[in-house]
Amino acid sequence: MSRILAYCGFQHAPELVLPALGVTAAPVHVASSGELGLLWSEVEWPFDPERMQKSAVEFHGVVHHVFRQRAVIPFRLLSVFDDQQAFTAFAAQNHERFLEDLERTMALLIFPPENLAPPLAALLDPNLRQTVANRVNESILGNQGARREARIRNLVRLRAWAEKKAREANKDIPSKLSLGLDADKEGHDDDDDEAMNGNGETDAMVS
Numbered sequence: 001m002s003r004i005l006a007y008c009g010f011q012h013a014p015e016l017v018l019p020a021l022g023v024t025a026a027p028v029h030v031a032s033s034g035e036l037g038l039l040w041s042e043v044e045w046p047f048d049p050e051r052m053q054k055s056a057v058e059f060h061g062v063v064h065h066v067f068r069q070r071a072v073i074p075f076r077l078l079s080v081f082d083d084q085q086a087f088t089a090f091a092a093q094n095h096e097r098f099l100e101d102l103e104r105t106m107a108l109l110i111f112p113p114e115n116l117a118p119p120l121a122a123l124l125d126p127n128l129r130q131t132v133a134n135r136v137n138e139s140i141l142g143n144q145g146a147r148r149e150a151r152i153r154n155l156v157r158l159r160a161w162a163e164k165k166a167r168e169a170n171k172d173i174p175s176k177l178s179l180g181l182d183a184d185k186e187g188h189d190d191d192d193d194e195a196m197n198g199n200g201e202t203d204a205m206v207s
Contacts (some may be wrong), residue, residue: 003045004081006090007062009098011074012037019065023058024051031091033052036098039066045080073101 005023010016012032022028024175026041039062047055056077063074122191166173 001045002042003083004045004087005042005059006039006075006081006087007039007059008066008075008162009036009038009102010066010070011035011099011102013070017067018064019062022062028062031088033091033095036091036095036102038087039108040087052170071102073098081112 005026007022007028012030012035016037018030019028022039022041023043024047026043028039028041031038031040059077063072067070067074081090173193
């Protein structure tokens with residue numbers, strides 16, 4: 001089954017040299033809409049998972065080929081459309097936005113920073129890259145920490161639920177069991193002791 005794979009958008013010009021082949025050696029075509037050009041290929045779908053990395057390299061090669069000559073708006077590797085009609089509708093719907101993005105990109109390349117409007121000049125600020133990197137790292141670390149804390153809480157709840165069931169079944173278990181966490185070595189407050197020994201209120205087990 002074939003699909004339409006979109007590579008990138010750019011300001012079309014007669015002198016532009018387009019790549020002949022793209023992902024999986026499929027011919028590369030250009031759809032023109034006024035000043036806007038969109039590169040696409042008809043590819044077999046779904047992609048072979050075993051050559052996905054190679055497909056990504058081929059996709060990047062097409063975008064880079066155009067980028068060396070013009071400013072581009074790259075699309076995701078999986079910007080795939082059912083047919084030519086769906087792809088054309090996508091291009092028409094985003095035509096004005098793509099042109100505006102390209103004009104902003106060209107302004108960054110052509111005009112000196114001191115002549116740019118403040119919103120555009122800010123994009124060239126060397127500190128912006130560090131600021132964005134810090135925010136991304138903080139978000140990743142924060143998300144990882146939240147997931148770790150959630151797993152620990154779920155472990156405590158599962159342990160309390162299992163111990164409570166064991167006591168209700170009159171199983172022979174010690175009056176107090178350690179979870180094996182570092183905090184066990186230092187002791188717990190009364191609430192933690194009750195929760196981990198099946199005597200406190202716990203959330204329902206989620207299977």
